[in-house]
Amino acid sequence: MDTAIDKALVILESLETGRGNRSLASIAAATGLPKSTVHRILAILERRAYVQQDAFKDYSLGPKIIALGAFAGERSPLVSAAGPLLDRLVRDWGETVHLGILVEDSLLYVDRREPQDIAVRLVAAPSPLSQPHASAGGKVLLAFGDERLLDTVIAGGLTRYTAATIVDPDRLKAELARVRESGYATSEQERNEGVRAVAVPVRNRSGAVVATISAAGPTQRMTDEKLHSLRVALAQAAATLSPALR
Amino acid sequence: MDTAIDKALVILESLETGRGNRSLASIAAATGLPKSTVHRILAILERRAYVQQDAFKDYSLGPKIIALGAFAGERSPLVSAAGPLLDRLVRDWGETVHLGILVEDSLLYVDRREPQDIAVRLVAAPSPLSQPHASAGGKVLLAFGDERLLDTVIAGGLTRYTAATIVDPDRLKAELARVRESGYATSEQERNEGVRAVAVPVRNRSGAVVATISAAGPTQRMTDEKLHSLRVALAQAAATLSPALR
């Protein structure tokens, strides 16, 4: 992080994490930038509606970001085609569904749908950019991705998120081999305590894996049978998606 | 426009307009910034995946923007609640549908859905931030908005987009009175040649107008009867939306 622009982007991203709105001080703390700098940059972002202040001075992402993202998503064949499918999955299964891609060596969730009606849902919004080795979606993308990518990820260090996170490179490799063979991945509380997830690869027309769809829910609700049925539903959605992807 | 951050945002926004990807030179021309400056800023944005280059060096908005926007939209009660309703309208009527709000004194489209199957659609993607006096949605928001807002807009000058654009303040005021009375607005090729549109207000629980839903299509397809039925459908959607809005 160096330039003023970088700082602005880091601040924007810090607003993405966590559910509530954020105070100036907490943004400064989260980004490691001095208060005055954060304040100045937020003023610029607010003037252009990239950022919003609520009644009590807390900041959140503004309408401009929503508009920008919506238009960009519409132009992306993957995101625009996946939208209705994700909606359907959420409606049918009542669990949070993610659409993820790989950016550099990180997993980026480009879309997410949550059930509105259910009280119990994922408490922590997953950070939209995270290390791929601990989540079901990330493991799918690693398993079907470039070999060298895996090396980079391992070289970068496998962060432990929970007691169940796979942090041993050899165990990870074995796990990925299993994923390749079975065609899907799970996360057994490896990324978030109390959360089980399934993920399947999304292939483009030529058969290359370009994304992953995953579903996640609390362990109590995610029985083995449900996980299995979800996996089938996800695979079906992924297959529906493929023809739209070049 | 002054700071480096402003420049970066202007560049991002320039990528939003128009359908195709944009070359470095065309971005420089569109923003009025020197090539080298644009190049440097794009490099920063690309490093962080806010911007993407295709095989032939043309830029488009990147996955990070999509993710940021999707998450911000999900947090917005208006946008998240409107999503499914917009989808439904597009499916039922086969026309492009917009969700717009007022930001300062401009109309911002925070979401848009287009029919995929129909060959004839709006050729030009509407710039997501535009003057409100010429579009159906903008007239709704002006009609039901603050009196002083209208003065600001008029003081700013009423840009002529087509031959039919209302540029006379008195005619605009008369038109807005009609909108207030009838509860909806139309645009008869006032924003885009060959495009007719209808818009209705979206009210929050307390009855304040906070947004507008509109539908637009080519004049041949948008007969008076269709316009009328669409208006009813839009109003129904808006009414469905209200309870979700504080």
Add this chain to the structure above:
DNA sequence: GACCCCCGTTCCATATGGTGGAACGCATTC
């Protein structure tokens, strides 16, 4: 095949815009 044109890229001396510690004032808490 030689020309030209346009585009992306790199360079660098200049000075402008970014920086962040410090101090202020206001609310809320103890």
Add this chain to the structure above:
DNA sequence: GAATGCGTTCCACCATATGGAACGGGGGTC
């Protein structure tokens, strides 16, 4: 009423952004 924590403002220093100019090469034209 003191103390804490917050958003806001200020300003002198200097790092960083700036953009004109020059370079290299790919694609089109004649």
